[in-house]
Amino acid sequence: MNKTVFVACDTSSINQVKKIISQTKTNKIKIIPKFGLQFFYSKNGREFLEKFKDNFWLDLKLNDIPQTALSAIDSLKDLKGCKYITVHANGGLEMIKAIKKKTIKINKNIKVLVVTILTSLNNKSLREIGYTKSAEQLVLKQAGLIKKSRCDGIVCSGKEAKILRKKYKNLFIITPGIRLPGDSKNDQSRVMTPNDAFENKVSGIVMGRSLIKGNIKNNIQKLIDHLNK
Numbered sequence: 001m002n003k004t005v006f007v008a009c010d011t012s013s014i015n016q017v018k019k020i021i022s023q024t025k026t027n028k029i030k031i032i033p034k035f036g037l038q039f040f041y042s043k044n045g046r047e048f049l050e051k052f053k054d055n056f057w058l059d060l061k062l063n064d065i066p067q068t069a070l071s072a073i074d075s076l077k078d079l080k081g082c083k084y085i086t087v088h089a090n091g092g093l094e095m096i097k098a099i100k101k102k103t104i105k106i107n108k109n110i111k112v113l114v115v116t117i118l119t120s121l122n123n124k125s126l127r128e129i130g131y132t133k134s135a136e137q138l139v140l141k142q143a144g145l146i147k148k149s150r151c152d153g154i155v156c157s158g159k160e161a162k163i164l165r166k167k168y169k170n171l172f173i174i175t176p177g178i179r180l181p182g183d184s185k186n187d188q189s190r191v192m193t194p195n196d197a198f199e200n201k202v203s204g205i206v207m208g209r210s211l212i213k214g215n216i217k218n219n220i221q222k223l224i225d226h227l228n229k
Contacts, residue, residue, distance in 0.1 A: 003198060003227060006034040006057055006174065008208030012042035023216035028224050032083070034059050034206060055083040061115050063088035066098040073099055077106040084111045086155060089142040096149040111152035111172070116142045119157045119177030119191065136160055143168065153203065158192035162200040176206035180222055183210045194226055 007024050009017045017039065024031050034057040039045040049056070058079065062069045069091065076082065087099050100112045116139045117126070123134050131138060139160040146154055146168075153172030156164065161173050177191045197205050211219045 002030070004030045004032065004204035005194075005223070006032050006204055006206045007211055008034045008036065008059075008176075008206055010036060010038055010208050010212070012038055012045065014044050014048055017048065020212050020216060024211065024220055026220055026224070029220075029227070032057060032204075034084075036060075049079050049081070052079075052081045054081055056081050057084035057086075058082050059084075059086050061086050061088045062095075062099060063091040064095070066095045069095050069099055070102050073102045073106065080107075082107070082110055084113055086113045086115050087151075088115045089145055093145055093148055096145055096151060100149055100151050113153045113155050113172070113174060114142065114146055114149070114151050116154060116156045116160070136163065140164070140167075143171070146171065155206075158197040158200055158202065161197065161202045165201045173202045174204045174206060175200075175202045178205045178207045178210070180210045180219075180226060194223060195229065198227070 007020060009020050011017060021033055032055055035045070035049060036059040040049070040058065040060065049058070058076070060072070062072055064072070069087070076085070085103065087096055089096070096114060103110050103112050117135045121135065126135060126138070133141070135157070136159070139156050140163065143154055143164055145151070153174060154164065155174045155176060157177050158175045161175050164171060164173060175192065175197045178194055178197055179191050181193055194205055194207070207223070211223065
């Protein structure tokens with residue numbers, strides 16, 4: 001089963017993170033931990049990641065003026081295990097290009113992923129913010145930034161991933177908002193099951209609550225069973 005699952009370590013507890021990493025290990029799926037703002041901003045999170053040598057995804061969704069974003073990237077050069085980092089498409093092409101260029105200098109093995117429309121947003125939410133285009137139209141537009149910026153991939157919902165794969169055959173696509181069948185959507189709007197996402201030929205999926213809430217080992221087995229159907 002050659003499928004990559006990024007496990008969202010959404011906690012500020014070092015012990016909980018260690019538990020998640022330990023109990024999600026399996027030789028049946030490629031599992032990579034993803035650390036977001038909650039853990040990175042926590043009291044001991046930054047120090048933990050400095051010492052963490054396995055591959056991980058640092059999901060900061062950088063979105064600022066280019067110089068500030070570059071300074072942020074420069075401050076992360078000691079995180080040797082960082083394999084993926086995210087920037088937000090809303091930061092604009094110049095910011096994204098600058099971050100990619102800086103990242104190559106720091107560590108050429110880090111993949112810079114562009115985050116598009118968050119999976120918690122729907123078309124109504126976008127209109128409230130002031131967008132006049134649908135989520136699908138915006139993601140397709142933002143995907144064009146990948147080639148121009150020479151970034152390594154994109155983060156988008158499974159619904160847009162299906163359309164993007166038809167247009168970009170080799171694009172590295174990561175899909176969040178993934179839930180096992182029957183699980184609650186919680187604060188997500190555009191969700192999909194793991195099998196549905198992989199049928200859309202995504203490169204990897206992000207799973208959080210479906211895996212880390214309750215019995216983690218049982219949840220991993222449920223995921224494996226689901227993917228084997």
